[in-house]
Amino acid sequence: MTVRPTWWRGSGDLTWLVALGAALWGTDALLRTPLAGALPASSIVFWEHLIIVVVLLPWLPRAWRAFRAMHPRARAAMVVIGAGSSALATVLFTLALMLGDPITPLVLQKIQPLVAALGAAWLLGERLRRGYWAYAVPALIGAWLLAFADPLDVGVRALTAALLAAAAAVLWAAGTVLGRYVGAASxxxxxxxxxxxxxxGLPAALVVLLVDGGxxxxxxxxxxPLVALALVPGLLGLALYYxxxxxxxAARATLAELAFPVTATVLGVTLLGGTLTATQVVGxxxxxxxVTALGLRERSRRPVVAAVGVRAPGR
Structure with missing residues (x-):
């Protein structure tokens, strides 16, 4: 008989728990950056998933039964979370750290709330009001300034690193929305x-590894360090997050996830020798x-994202 954790049961909002899990993700670069200099991104991500799956073996049968009991759309969402938000996004993020500085890929994760709000509007039925774009457009401009040391002179390497980091942010934001969907629809x-x-995510990471030839x-x-990377920002962070x-x-959770880039940026500047130019500081x-103003607005009487209850498919 397997035992699953039940300590989350109870009542009340758990935004603080999302933020705590995200803060643990912020320690990721301390372990990932040194490894990225010695191993390909695909090898690092494969070993992360392998170590975690070995630890989780006792719970796999129960999880598999839960997966089989899901509606097909919920199962499809779960596959996207595992293959996309877990395996592929982590590979893209590791590649961004290899090509860029240790801070920019981390701070670019701040665009996740904007992406998640759009995804929640599409999948969860959360309605975006016109005022949303008053926050989204400045944030996107700031993300451009932040991504490049000189925003008017963008090199191919810097652009590639920024695009990889932004793609990872999009996949992780999708994971937030889809995770909320699976939790409500199953x-x-x-x-x-x-x-x-x-x-x-493990077989997906293996496919990426074989294609990459790492x-x-x-x-x-x-x-x-691979074990520490897998268990602390990886497994422990998500064990608190979900x-x-x-x-x-979803709109509030993705704002709480900003604890990730904030923690990571502080550690990047203090421990990894990262620096920001004047325009990057402005960005x-x-x-x-x-994003902070958007979060405050969402807690007012008239938020720009009108949240609705998530209804399970087929109900």
Missing amino acids: AASPWEITVLRFAI PIAVTAGQLP PGLRRTP LVVVAVS
């Missing part, structure tokens, strides 16, 4: 969704102010 627990995310074997010295997401509206401020 009987799967947050823990089962966590297990399925990595179980589905090495499967790692050295004894590389294994400890229970919080179950009782947190950072514009993005932070726009």
